[in-house]
Amino acid sequence: MPINFDPPLSAKALRDRPSGFANPWFQLALSVVCVLASELLLKQGASDTANRTSAWSWTGITGLASPLVWWAIFFVIISFLSWLYVLRYVPLTIAFPLSRVVDVLVPLSCWVILGETISARRWCGIGLVIIGLAIVAKPVARLEERL
């Protein structure tokens, strides 16, 4: 793979981005929050409706019996729409890694809200994700500063 040190976002694409609610970075954050909500709701809904004896259970269709799954679907749709909007402005190689900030937010929200403990190994994982996010976000932040 050729090593390429060019900034991956063109300055023009960033300069032309809308501001306020239509800002792609705001929409990325909105998408992440909705994914966080849907993940938690989906797991609870799936657990509530788990029926291992049903032949259909492997398809996930039986999960629709839970209202929590429908709420999760609602949040998935919102996050999907804002994600589509993000894709219009931001390359996938930047947008997708940044969207995985949700993998830090899920264990942290379990720790803060539900009082679950976080093991040493899990803290290491959270640290790795944060370092990775910082590395991906750095060239973007530098470009934003320049504008």
Add this chain to the structure above:
Amino acid sequence: MTVLSLILIIIALITFVAGQLLLKRAMEFTGQRGFHKAKAIFLVSSGIFAMTISFFVTLGLLQHFDLSYLYPFQGLSVIIISLMAAITLKEKLTMQLTIGALLISAGVVLVSLS
């Protein structure tokens, strides 16, 4: 873990990656030529179709396994999507982005293993 569950995990991962790439392609296309073109509609609907398969297969897997067991596989999607976006969509994948994506993937796997 049975062979069936492994196959379902791989199907969920492949359809998820394919869905993201199709949607990105669709949004690039509509950015240039608008939504009314048949190709744009085809790209968006096939992206949504792939994501829907991934959604229901994941939901089915969640009824049988803990989220902590299934999540390491989702973590791999970061590095796979970055590589596939560079190959199929000709996006620039810098050294910095590759290292970042690798660290995020490794971190997600580590978070979900413990």
